[in-house]
Amino acid sequence: MSRTFWNSLPSTSARRRRLHRNLQLESVEARNLMAVLTVDTVVDVVDAQDGATSLREAVIAANEVPVGEDARIVFDASIDGRTIYLSEGELFVQRSVVIDGLSVERGISIDASHSDADPNVAQGDGSRIFLIDDGSAAFRSDVQLLGLTLRGGDSADSGGAIRTAERLTLIQSTLENNHSMATGGAISADCDVACEALVVLDHVEIANNSAHEAGGVFVAGTLSAREVNVHDNVATVGAGGLQATRGAASIQLRDSFIENNHGGSTGGVLATAIGGTASVSILTSKFTGNVGSNTGGVMAFGAASDVTIDASQFVGNTSTGGGGAIFSNTTGGEAKVVISQSTFADNHGGSGGALFVRGTTSSSDVTISSSTFTANQSLRGGGSIAANTGSGKVRVEHSTIVDSQGSQGGGIWLATEALKMSNSIVAGNTATTGPDLWKGPHAADIQYSLIGNRKDTGLAAAPVDSPSSSGNIVGSAAVPIDPRLGALADNGGPTLTRVPLANSPVVNAGAMSLNDLPRSDQRRFPYVRVSGGRLDMGAIEVQATPAGSSAAAASSVSLKISEVNYNPGAPSPAEVDAGFAADDFEFIELTNISSEAIDLSQVAFVKVPVPVGGVIEDQGVDFEFADGVITELAPGATVLVVENMDAMQLRYGAGLPMAGEWSGQLSNDGELITVASLAPEYEVIAQFRYEKTWFPPTDGGGKTLEVRILAATNLSVSSSWSESSDEGGSPGSVSSEALVYGDSNNDGRFTSADLVLSFGRGKYVVDPEQPDSPSATWIEGDWDMDGYFTSHDLVLAFQRSVYEDT
Secondary structure: OOOOOOOOOHHHHHHOOOOOEEEEEEOOOOOEEEEEEEOOOOOOOOOOOOOOOHHHHHHHHHOOOOOOEEEEEOOOOHEEEEOOEEOOOOEOOOOEEEEEEEOOOOEEEEEEEHHHOOOOOOOOOOOOEEEEEEOOOOOOOOOEEEEEEEOOOOOEEOOOOEEOOOEEEEEEEEEEEEEEEEEOOOOEEEOOOOOOOOEEEEEEEEOOEEEOOOEEEEEOEEEEEEEEEEOOOOEEEOOOEEEEEEEEEEEEOOOEEOOOOOOOOOOOOOEEEEEOOEEEEEEOOOEOOOOOOEEEEEEEEEEEEEEEEEEOOEEEOOOOOOOEEEEEOOOOEEEEEEOOEEEOOOOOOOOOEEEEEEOOOOOOOEEEEEEEEEEEEEEEEEOOEEEEEEEEEEEEEEOOEEEOOOEEEOOOEEEEEEEEEOOOOEEEOOOOOOOEEEEOOOOEEEOOEEEEOOOOOOHHHHHHHHOOOOOOOOOOEEEOOOOOOOOOEEOOOOOEEEEEEEOOOOOOOOOOOOOOOOOOOOOOOOOOOEEOEEEEEOOOOOOOOOOOOOOOEOOOOEEEEHHHHHHHOOHHHHHHHHOOOOOOEEEEEEEEOOOOOOOOOOOEEEOOOEEOOEEEEEEEOOOEEEHOOOOOEOOOOOEEEEEEHHHHHHOOOOOEEEEEEEEEOOOOOOOEEEEEEOOOOOOEEEEOOOOOOHHHEOOOOOOOOOEEOOOOOOOOHHEEEOOOOOOOOOOOOOHHHHHOOOOOOOOOOOOOOHHHHHHHHHOOOOOOOOOOOOOOOOOOOOOOOOOOOOOHHHHHHOOOEEHHHH
């Protein structure tokens, strides 16, 4: 698994070499001192005379580390993979600390069942594992738990395993078989009413926990989770899995599995906002078998609600009230729902078998694109989709809504001002009123779509061989039209889909114009949106299985960030006249430093949540190369992702290797930039944090950041960069100087003169992990950019085969 983006952890071998030290002060890049405490016994005891350090003693010692110093707890190899049974109750953490179970190969388990009089019954008579509270309402500590398994917590109040009033990050950890009589079977994060709690989960499993409210995780504020597996959690009220609530509540989830959770209101994920906006963002995740009274999968409820679902799958979720998979509800504000490239199958709901949206007193919008709804069932209206959005609009584009059942509107039920549908299929659904579509008296703009049964739609019949003037194919109750789709199956891409069969009437029946179409069908790149010259109706385009790229997959070794223009110089008069501002000239350049072509189709710039000053900020930009015009990068070639392609062409001329425009904007103050591989699993390829203080001319002065050595491993230090020699930098090209390893004297060659210069500085060290080693940070010898000039730098330099002996 890839390491998380907001922590910079030492290597495994480096951590092992530190384990013989119990408490020591270390120098770190931020110039703070670090207290490192090593736990070397699994006994839960406080005994200053026993010669060992227990976890409880390490936590107590960490709490006493002076302000201004960092604290880290690691574990000795002698207890690698073992379980610490708490017999003395919860561990009280009162300051910022890292508890690092990744300091040993197999991690560390902590079990609270020995503090429970009856560990076989979850009744609140035991103890949680961690209580985290620094006692200050004005300051939020940062606590990070890494490589831990937490089980056996049984708390009479909030937080079965963890209760926190501080910012909490968990990485590569498991929380299982914990219970709370109040909120959060695994985690409860809350603070006073003036603040919002922050919880970040990365590669975390939340399993078999239970609580009165929020069986898995409860957060009074914002929850950000990546690659989490949340399953088999139970709550009496609220969410079975993950829940966020506050004046404004937010849940951000990607690359995750939410399965078989049972909740009073919501089975999977719930965001409730009191007086504010409830926001839920789901990316490339799967919800299966979740059960709740209002919805099985995802619910957002507040004065306003905002739900975004992308490239995700909802199968077999159940509710008796709202949507079987998703329920977006407001108390009088705007309900906004955007669903793209996702599948909803075999979900069961009270209103809306898959989706129910309610925002009745203000404009509310629902947009569904390149998605499949099939075999869903509703007790009332909307076998797949039900929307009551007042004066808002519902848009359905390039989607398939079939074989679902409801009492009214077997496919879609609408109580909304207007429906706009294009290039879609709504057929094979059943209901007493409006078998496929019920929209009441409201307007509908339907184009190039197949409606299997026109009953109660107001549409005229239009057979396959004689579409309507709007390009629609419309059947009737007497002669319904079958779209002829294959069964739901894995046809490529991140979700299950239904592909049109041979002789399907939807093939080459979509809009004749090829303008403003998505680049791919629901399955994403390389599955194109148009094959055979004309668009197919529905979510899937019939096409041969695309051949895989012969190019190599991108990696942290081959693909490098080489230039960044985060705060461009002021535009010229001609650029101003063309309507451009300084920010329009922002760009990031990547370079292929390998000898093979790189496949970029699964590479993306991604925003990542970063705790900053009491809030979580999404830092960086979003751009998937699969949606751009460059998906393969030749050896030594560069590619640009930009703010504005027209602006770049005006300033730098035609011919720039621009893949496309990102979503978002680079901060002028510095932020984290992340490039990741999206498949076969999410993995960070390149990541660094730039600072505006590094080179003032790059902060609005017209210069750009250019990397000094392309293969540098640490770009988050100023010594890895220089300001560009040219105004505006050199997008699309890499200076030859940046490619010469070992060139200490900057003469463009690696010779013995460079070695003499490097060793003459007296900075060479054998092992930077040894406490007696000097601080070696001289950039001219530090060719791997790890902060030291060591034998590894010499190996890298000579491996480049650029040494000249004369």
